[in-house]
Amino acid sequence: MSGINIGLIGFGNVGSGVVRILRERKTLLGEKMGLQINIKKICDKNLQAKRNVSVDRSLLTNDPYEVINDPQIDIMVELMGGIHPAKEYIAQAIKKGKSVVTANKALLAQEGGELFALASGRGKTIHFEASVGAGIPIVKSLREGLVANKFNGIFGIVNGTSNFVLSQMATSNIDFSDALAQAKARGFAEKDSSLDIEGIDSAHKLVLLAYLCFGKLVDMKDVFVEGISRISLSDINYAKELGFSIKLLAIAKRQADELEVRVHPTLIPQGHLLSSVDGIFNAIYVSSDLAGELLFYGPGAGQSSAASAVVADIVELAQGLKAGLFRSTFNTVQDKLIRKLRRIDEIESRYYIRFMALDKPGVLAKIAGILAQAGISIASVTQKERRKAQIVPIVMVVHDAREKDLRACLSAIDRLGIIREKSVAIRIEEV
């Protein structure tokens, strides 16, 4: 049976999962593919760390060039993470004629333009199934399964940590900091959780999802990102009373000839499947023109689920290499309907708004008056029980409004003497 040689850079959690699967499933994969995948070299800067897989000492190195420069290695698997030197290693491997598998969403979101172009120019591919939704085959589904489709939008719960925190707040009726502490205690959040909680990780994944759907690699600086650290338990509860869940949603959607790309806490109707995605699970909702509305759901992290995706990528590349396939994946083609990005100021959305106002006659009239002047119409309003002396929460849902107009109104309202805390506005997505 013929064989394909791989070299691995990064022998951490996911890396050791990949090695374990390739070893334990060698026969199964061999039978399915009619070829063997051989691990020829594994590079990590720390070769002493304890791992749940043991490998022959001769495979190990801490010199990445033993992978990059080895002409017998067909596929380089990059699982070291970080931007530099991962980017340089990948670029060099491609120049040496290798195909690449990576789970490095941050790298591809920030430097993908250069790397994808380099690979494409050399007839090579960079596979990245594990970088979004771990073991959920969303990259393959968008690229191959839905190859004939045009997309209206993609809506993802793609960060397990944030989703766990929001779910815990809602189900255990606890505030943000307690829920985050629980996530850390249970190993669902890192010590520095800001990348997850502030939406950056979701934004990296969104850039890749938008690239797959719309063929456009959006610059990270053009992605609007707002995390969940300012979501209060009271907003979760008020939203629930209104029939909504709050989720950190990564959204890329086409509106006429513009593309919106944004990550933020979002009210989702409780009847929608996305609102039932709890805990560390991920789900990606896809609106396509032929196949319709689809949802892909599964664990968004974990050693074996991410490794499952990495191995699927290796297998696909290996199968293509065996056949001498020039390019084992499709070209990414930009959606010709899209002319430009729509900035967050220009989006139109329904909003949930909470004002903390003095409990005095005429307050609501003043607020409503400012909104009315801007042409923003109110769908529902409830004055809640008084929480502190003289201050009452007023919870409102407004019909479609332009973000810029709404923000201007909120600034004006917040300057009124009757408002005692910065008003909160959360976008509602009908999905």
Place this chain on the structure above:
Amino acid sequence: MSGINIGLIGFGNVGSGVVRILRERKTLLGEKMGLQINIKKICDKNLQAKRNVSVDRSLLTNDPYEVINDPQIDIMVELMGGIHPAKEYIAQAIKKGKSVVTANKALLAQEGGELFALASGRGKTIHFEASVGAGIPIVKSLREGLVANKFNGIFGIVNGTSNFVLSQMATSNIDFSDALAQAKARGFAEKDSSLDIEGIDSAHKLVLLAYLCFGKLVDMKDVFVEGISRISLSDINYAKELGFSIKLLAIAKRQADELEVRVHPTLIPQGHLLSSVDGIFNAIYVSSDLAGELLFYGPGAGQSSAASAVVADIVELAQGLKAGLFRSTFNTVQDKLIRKLRRIDEIESRYYIRFMALDKPGVLAKIAGILAQAGISIASVTQKERRKAQIVPIVMVVHDAREKDLRACLSAIDRLGIIREKSVAIRIEEV
């Protein structure tokens, strides 16, 4: 740009969708793949029917051998349906060196063994993405995306008609016949809906899903099939009170070294995503050992969604053919853990049971006594309001019991003078 020629047999609803997509997306697909897909011949017995796509008269024929025998046609797309002569046409096309795309679940479930072996022996493949879940890329996901996984089970809502009927019963509080009439009025059920309602269509799809997960093409006669026509509104409502939805579920799951393959109405906990799948939507829940618990959701029928899947199959085959790939898909390998099928008598399950009993003292004691003697323990029991003179429904949930034992108990109980209607038992699946 090089080209791949296809021939189509069956120019009905899905067939005309495929032709429309291949034409309207010719540029897009060409850019993505670097090759053109040309429709060389379209065969249908009725060439006069009105279709929402117009094609050059010279492409049309009613002789299938103009497709089968044309050496320039690389891929035959079979969308005529039925077992014969579709089977013979596919076999002949493979013998003539063609690869095949089909949406014909009934054919593959019944005759797949012969056809898959024929294709495999000739280095050809039969692609069938559209045969399960229409545009949901479930076949590709199981075969490629989850290539390294072993599966514990697969649980599918795979018949949109049945799911619509059950959803309507639950949400509109109407009985089976009214819900079925609504399905027919809205075009979601055929005039003869028995294939859908009695679970046969689900069983066809289940055979294919089990084949993909466990590598074993189970004989249709070994699939336990029970439809939804005997589900009463009262059972739906009692189940709801107990925290369950009733869905027609297609289940293939491994229990130790045995495989269970069955289709039947099933109580699913309301917290589970599958219980929220309503209307004509399909969803397939996959339990895999590496990627974890996954759900794939989308419309289960429709011209463009099925055609989306057919085109994806054509594209995948065309890409492989372009590269001279011997076989563009993986071999199916039987799960070595599985030694035999478990018959329905031998399964273990929790059950929902409804007895219609005389409203007399001692009735419950007699029922419970018979169950206790068989070692079946009761999890909960409720005596409902009396519905007819002297007759009360007793609704019970029992802990895990062997089907054979439970059936024996129900027979014994039904023979008691105190029972006035055949008792109803519905399996509960924890998923």
